[in-house]
Amino acid sequence: MTPEEIVAVRVELEAFAAEVFEAFARKDQRWWGGVYLRGLLTDGKRKSVEPMAARLGADGNRQALANFITTSPWDPAHIRARLAWRMEGAIRPKALVVDDTGFLKDGTASACVSRQYTGTAGKVTNCQVGVSLHLASDHASAAVDWRLFLPQTWDPASPKADPDKTARRKRCGIPDDVGHVEKWQLALDMVDETRSWGIEVPLAITDAGYGDAAAFRLGLNQRGLNYVVGISTTMSAQPGDAVPVAEPYSGTGRPPVPKYPDPARSVKQLVIAAGRSAARPVQWREGSRPGTGRSGHKRMYSRFVALRIRPAGREVRDATDGVELAECWLLAEWPATEPEPVQFWLSDLPPDTPLTTLVRLAKLRWRIEHDYREMKQALGLAHFEGRTWNGWHHHVTLVSVAHAFCTLRRLATAPKDTAPA
Structure with a gap:
């Protein structure tokens, strides 16, 4: 890209960030949200805080970035709602698509990490599992909502509770009222939240992990989807x-x-x-x-x-x-x-x-497989090294914002008579 093109993209990114990050309560949160977003979009293999800070030059305050993503008390739902409003108009979604993806981990200290099946690895392995909801049409899609799946071993009320894992809940910042919920119910919760933002899409698409659950299909019917x-x-x-x-009825007893x-x-x-x-x-x-x-x-x-x-x-x-x-x-x-x-x-x-x-x-x-691949390979979706509940939700939300920006640029530059791949 020429220097002029780089400046134009920077201006475009700042305008997009200002629109989505208007939901932040404080000016410093809007600033660090923009810095983190730029970090995710820079070149470099790792998109965790320390290497991003090193690449950001004068704006790369590692401690400030870490505090913003891990401990700052901002609600990611507000950012996701802004993102959903922006992307609904650009994508003109045909469907809400629900899926989940694994975040492979070596240790056991991160929130909700456990040995569980994930399609990311195609086997049972040590990982976190995130459930996501995407707005999708033939030509584009965007992840606009997320849930971190909490296994039964992390739920003190479950008969399968693991004392070592439940003891880590406080250190991981998992709210007391968060317990084990089946993934299909998390999906319905996200459908409800998305609709509460005014996003009305009359069709849902999932894989067999959700489609096999009759209660999930009934839940969609009850919501008019x-x-x-x-x-x-x-x-x-x-x-x-x-x-x-x-069978023939003789007239006596219950028919x-x-x-x-x-x-x-x-x-x-x-x-x-x-x-x-x-x-x-x-x-x-x-x-x-x-x-x-x-x-x-x-x-x-x-x-x-x-x-x-x-x-x-x-x-x-x-x-x-x-x-x-x-x-x-x-x-x-x-x-x-x-x-x-x-x-x-x-x-x-x-x-x-x-x-x-x-x-x-x-x-x-x-x-959605395309979304996951792009967010993981180019935008660092699975690179978050923090261990907290809020930090995970903050990181995946900002990765979704970065991915949405890439999608908007792709739509803006695609030939009008073809659908972007």
Whole structure:
């Protein structure tokens, strides 16, 4: 970049920071928020406080930056709300996408660190897990809310509480009223918080870690949100045209409860029973690699089966308290090169929803993997070395602000007739 371009970007960044950081109560907080943001956007492998301070020159007061991010009593929700308002207009989101990511740790002193599964490592390992909510459309996405998952071992009220971990709560600054909450409930809490900011997006997208929970899907229904969620291959269901049948009633005693005549089958079995001939080809977007698509990029293309089904199982009945199971969409990806379907989604979108729409929405979750990759590799999402509850939430919030700034610049410079990769 030329010196003039560097100055222009600096001015643009200062204006963006002034808008988002207006929520800070004090002038010094707005200043150090801007400095930390510049530190995250500078070149350098590590984006923790000490190396950022070294790169920031005269503004690089290590102690002041550390105090701002770790101990300063500012509420990250105020910054996130400002960020969500700014990004809603730029992104024009189609969906709220919920996901989680791991923060790998060597030690045991950081808030909520435990041996637990994370898709980041693909195994059970020593880590923190953060749950995030993103505004997403086909061309852009932004993380606007976060929760740090607290395992049962950190919850004094849990039968699985670990005395060593619960003893560290005070040193980590974990509020007394924070206990273990399932990730899907944290997701619903973030949906509620985002809506309290005035962000109204009528669709939620998640992977199977959330989609398998009937209570989560019911929670979305109760909030008036449709969903397209990943599910496990073993989820059981009835065909969409199945009807409960009551046994003959003799007129004495309690009438028998209507039951489905056939046992429920797994979603994988239902798709296989429909057969490969039910699969239809769908292209959902242009990829980022060179190829034969109209934009010169590789086409993202596969074959999909869409069936109307009724999810079954005790969890569904407990959540809905109904006899007849609700009808919804089952979407399955079945590539021509595979002997069986490889991925499954559930959706309560209307029965006349086109297959292409179902596929494009299901595949929209890829944007969040892109967000995580950019925030971790370029912006230091996983580089926070502090150990406190507030410090973690402050850091991930400011990384989200830095990522949003990069997204806005990308949108501003992208050709008008193409969607940014």
